[in-house]
Amino acid sequence: MPRIDIQLINRKIKLVSEDLAILKKYKDLTLDEYLNDPEIKLIIERLLEIITGQVIDINYHILKEEYESIPTDYYNSFINIAKNKIITEEFAEEIAKSAGLRNALAHNYDKIDDELVFNSIKIAIIQIPQYLSKILEFLK
Template identity: 40%
Template sequence: MGDTFQVIQEKLIRMVEHINELKQLSACTYEEYVNDIKLKYAIERLLQLIVDLALDINNMILAYLKRPPASDYFNSFIDLSEAGVLDVDFAVKIAPASGLRNRLVHQYEKIDDKIVYNSVKMTIEDFSKYVDIISRYIGV
């Protein structure tokens, strides 16, 4: 338990760092976002890193609870709600972030700049709440 929760705590610390970095960049306008390729890539990368950390944490908690691995990234949030770690409404709200992450990483389709830009505020809010919930769960 101690080692698993220690690793989760370290991942939460990194997530908070990335959320804070994203907050700093979130003051940009949509025009600045689409016209500054470095800013755009920085925001996209931070979104990916935040979601990746959550997915790692989700799977670590599921393994700790001796539950089977989630069938996919989306369901890792749903499975945590079924395990009583996340509230079901919150899990359903945050789970679609995995789809945006997949589009950013794998470029399955043209990335809609408006969707990415508009997801920044939600990512900051939802994953800040996620950090609070998981921190309480592991007792930090």
């Protein structure tokens, strides 16, 4: 029978939390400051990509090991986590949007929407801790 690797998930949660702490340093940045500093843009883009990637990895691990299910894509990994009552459907719909941003950042699709990335800082700072809390509740 498949088993969730709690140590793996806890390591990922620790990494996400550490990266989130770095991202929080940029929460008071203005859009102009963000747009005019290529170094800050790269840091924030990479942090959002890594954080979202780790969260998606957690989704896939839980779905595969606990429910013997592989989602069709990153977006649906959140939807399937909600179907298994780990997070609410409403929250899943919101946080799943991060999968699209992650793909755009990872694969550098055409033009990155700088304003979307900038707005994602505050969204991630709110949503990711909520997500991690629900995962920790599920693991108990």
